[in-house]
Amino acid sequence: MIITFLAVIFIALLLFAAYFGLRYVMNQGNIPLDEVNKEKCSLCRKQFPKNELLVREVYDVKVYFFCKECIESLNNELHN
Numbered sequence: 068m069i070i071t072f073l074a075v076i077f078i079a080l081l082l083f084a085a086y087f088g089l090r091y092v093m094n095q096g097n098i099p100l101d102e103v104n105k106e107k108c109s110l111c112r113k114q115f116p117k118n119e120l121l122v123r124e125v126y127d128v129k130v131y132f133f134c135k136e137c138i139e140s141l142n143n144e145l146h147n
């Protein structure tokens with residue numbers, strides 16, 4: 068009797084896990100392409116499409132993204 072009870076709980080847990088696992092996988096696929104192709108500028112922290120950012124790698128690990136505005140402001144600082 069108790070074994071049947073445990074088996075039912077086990078199957079219920081299995082279905083529960085499968086349901087949420089499936090939902091998780093479905094949600095992963097639902098990330099809008101806009102979000103995937105966007106990255107934060109390393110200086111001003113605003114989000115920009117990746118193709119509008121300048122990318123610099125440091126020591127093969129750190130990747131910095133710079134937006135046009137920040138590059139221009141850095142350029143202005145350099146010339147003043």
Ligand SMILES: [Zn+2]
Nearest residue numbers: 108111134137
């Ligand atoms: Zn910026």
